[in-house]
Amino acid sequence: MYSSSNHSNGYHPQHQHEDNRFGQTHSHSKDRVRRYTRGGATSTNSRSRDFRDSHGHAGPTSASALRVSDQHQKPATDFDMAYFHSYAHVGIHEEMIKDRVRTETYRMAIMQHQSAIAGKVVVDVGCGTGILSIFCAQAGAKRVYAVDASEIALQANEVVKANNLSDTVIVLHGRVEDVEIDEEVDVIISEWMGYMLLYESMLGSVITARDRWLKPGGLILPSNATLYMAPVTHSDRYSESIDFWRNVYGIDMSAMLPLAKQCAFEEPCVETITGENVLTWPHVVKHVDCYTITIHELESVTTRYKFKSMMRAPLHGFAFWFDVEFSGPAVSPSNNHTLSLLVDNNPIDGSQRKKRANPNEALVLSTAPEDPPTHWQQTMIYFYDPIEVEQDQLIEGSVTLSQSKENARFMNIHLEYASGGRAFVKESVMR
Numbered sequence: 001m002y003s004s005s006n007h008s009n010g011y012h013p014q015h016q017h018e019d020n021r022f023g024q025t026h027s028h029s030k031d032r033v034r035r036y037t038r039g040g041a042t043s044t045n046s047r048s049r050d051f052r053d054s055h056g057h058a059g060p061t062s063a064s065a066l067r068v069s070d071q072h073q074k075p076a077t078d079f080d081m082a083y084f085h086s087y088a089h090v091g092i093h094e095e096m097i098k099d100r101v102r103t104e105t106y107r108m109a110i111m112q113h114q115s116a117i118a119g120k121v122v123v124d125v126g127c128g129t130g131i132l133s134i135f136c137a138q139a140g141a142k143r144v145y146a147v148d149a150s151e152i153a154l155q156a157n158e159v160v161k162a163n164n165l166s167d168t169v170i171v172l173h174g175r176v177e178d179v180e181i182d183e184e185v186d187v188i189i190s191e192w193m194g195y196m197l198l199y200e201s202m203l204g205s206v207i208t209a210r211d212r213w214l215k216p217g218g219l220i221l222p223s224n225a226t227l228y229m230a231p232v233t234h235s236d237r238y239s240e241s242i243d244f245w246r247n248v249y250g251i252d253m254s255a256m257l258p259l260a261k262q263c264a265f266e267e268p269c270v271e272t273i274t275g276e277n278v279l280t281w282p283h284v285v286k287h288v289d290c291y292t293i294t295i296h297e298l299e300s301v302t303t304r305y306k307f308k309s310m311m312r313a314p315l316h317g318f319a320f321w322f323d324v325e326f327s328g329p330a331v332s333p334s335n336n337h338t339l340s341l342l343v344d345n346n347p348i349d350g351s352q353r354k355k356r357a358n359p360n361e362a363l364v365l366s367t368a369p370e371d372p373p374t375h376w377q378q379t380m381i382y383f384y385d386p387i388e389v390e391q392d393q394l395i396e397g398s399v400t401l402s403q404s405k406e407n408a409r410f411m412n413i414h415l416e417y418a419s420g421g422r423a424f425v426k427e428s429v430m431r
């Protein structure tokens with residue numbers, strides 16, 4: 001995943017600064033998950049470890065507490081191990097927790113659903129430092145299984161102990177796919193969203209947890225998610241990275257342009273844009289219902305889009321962003337807890353978009369350009385050269401997001417676009 005325009009892969013030495021989230025270096029902004037792509041295998045083991053004592057209470061880790069179960073899922077790959085290792089770094093957790101939009105929306109959602117959590121059993125899929133598990137304990141959960149395959153689970157256990165919550169929060173160090181929980185749970189909570197929603201492929205682990213442990217009628221937070229895309233104009237960005245080379249201290253360095261374009265725009269960029277960069281209403285790329293989605297459905301997502309530009313402007317590429325909603329399971333319309341969002345047809349481009357039926361009913365965590373910024377920012381796919389579009393000009397094509405065969409946590413992006421009689425294809429990989 002590329003968080004700025006200044007490199008064609010994640011490991012360029014120039015413009016380096018410490019990325020607190022993953023201890024990774026890059027120029028403009030922070031990467032949520034990248035560091036794991038560098039090293040391949042790490043020394044992290046794939047066994048599950050829990051901190052329960054013989055009475056089922058949380059306690060210090062010991063060799064006898066190590067438990068292995070490989071009957072549920074494929075074994076973790078070297079890529080998985082490197083991925084979990086990347087989450088052992090404090091910086092990534094600091095960045096997530098300091099993202100107040102993210103963390104406070106989760107806390108509000110937990111409090112909003114307190115009646116479904118108090119006295120109930122919760123599993124926190126990917127607990128990290130344990131913050132969401134502790135919020136659930138504060139909301140009155142009877143028991144919270146806080147599961148994380150990263151070494152950060154050891155820290156979570158210390159945090160739980162220091163807050164005198166060891167009787168409620170049971171930290172399990174292992175993959176959700178491997179650990180054993182000997183009871184059904186009422187609630188699943190997880191912060192699984194990667195850039196462009198599906199990068200990291202962590203949603204599959206939430207599905208696994210759901211299918212292993214969730215009681216019928218149980219609650220999943222967040223309950224659904226939507227990935228959007230829209231065409232954008234961003235002349236400043238293009239000038240900064242490309243036009244810059246046309247005149248450098250009076251020297252014509254245009255010979256650098258092909259390399260500059262490749263390095264800047266070959267891969268997706270994670271950046272913050274504003275609503276002013278967006279040329280039309282967004283198109284829904286994928287809507288995910290966490291209660292019903294299958295792992296198979298996530299392997300490849302294809303959508304066709306058709307936009308009509310609202311203005312005359314140079315089209316520089318597409319922005320992607322997502323939102324997630326914290327509502328209960330979808331139930332019949334006669335029930336008061338019916339999902340609060342409806343999907344209706346976008347009058348501008350004919351695509352579907354979500355409309356809030358009752359804004360008071362479900363909390364939404366949005367990463368849209370017009371909403372307060374989050375650490376996810378927006379994900380941009382830039383063209384190598386802009387396309388001039390007139391007002392009302394059609395921009396159409398398709399996009400396919402598929403898990404890489406090499407490493408399912410990488411995402412291949414196949415983008416086809418046509419406008420004004422010209423057609424293009426762009427392939428990129430978010431790694």
Ligand SMILES: C[S@@+](CC[C@H](N)C(=O)[O-])C[C@H]1O[C@@H](n2cnc3c(N)ncnc32)[C@H](O)[C@@H]1O
Pocket residue numbers: 083084087093096097125126127128129130131132147148149150152174175176177190191192193202205
């Ligand atoms: C985005 S972080 C969220 C951390 C924490 N819940 C929070 O909100 O601050 C995701 C965490 O999930 C863990 N994780 C991802 N996949 C997992 C799996 N299959 N089993 C256990 N932990 C997993 C990662 O190690 C990471 O710590």
